[in-house]
Amino acid sequence: MKATVSWEPSEHDLGFVGKMDSGETLHLDGNGKDLSPMQAVLLSVGACSSVDVVEIMRKARQGLESCECELSAQRADEPPRVFTHIHAHYVVTGTNVNEKHLARAVALSTEKYCSVMLMLNQNVDIRTSYEIKP
Template identity: 70%
Template sequence: MKATVVWEPSENGLSFEGEMDNGRKLKLDGNGNGLSPMESVLISVGACSSVDVVEIMRKSRQKMQGCYCELEAERAESAPRKFTKIHAHFVVQGKDINEKHLARAVQLSTEKYCSVMLMLTGNVSITTSFAVQDK
């Protein structure tokens, strides 16, 4: 996997475009005009772990109609302003969702499969919770 990040010059601009070796692109901004790099990391935590939860729940033959992950993070007060805590709350929507299956899916994602969470382990306190919404 390879990527290139290019600064897009402008007055006081801190906009960058990242491009993967497969041509996919992502714009990031340090001035608040788009997602910041730290915001993209937080969203990546939720997306990566949600992929795992959805796949595991499907393999468990749970009839999900929706899944979302609410994230809350705290950052250090001074530079480097890294994440100190992240909490991920998963909500799975559907009929007759087995909470034991969901608990296991969240646990497996957090401890075994989510590469983004696992990269942060040891540096960031990560906690999780979950809920089922009948639909």
């Protein structure tokens, strides 16, 4: 995997575009015009883990209809302002979704499969919770 991040000078002065070698792009900004790099990391935690949860629930033949990951994070007060705590709350809807299967899916993602969470877990207190809505 390869990528390039290029500065795009403008009135905001801290805009960057990231481009993967496969062509996908992501705009990031240090001044709030686009996502900040830290916002992108937080979203990546939720997206990476949600992929796992959905795949595991499908393999368990659960009637999953939707999956949202609500994220909250705290950052250190002083630079570098790293994440100190992240809470990921999964809200799933579906027909006859088994709580035991969902708990297992969240645990497997957090402890074994989500590469983004696993990269961060040495330095960040990551907690999870879940709920099933009919």
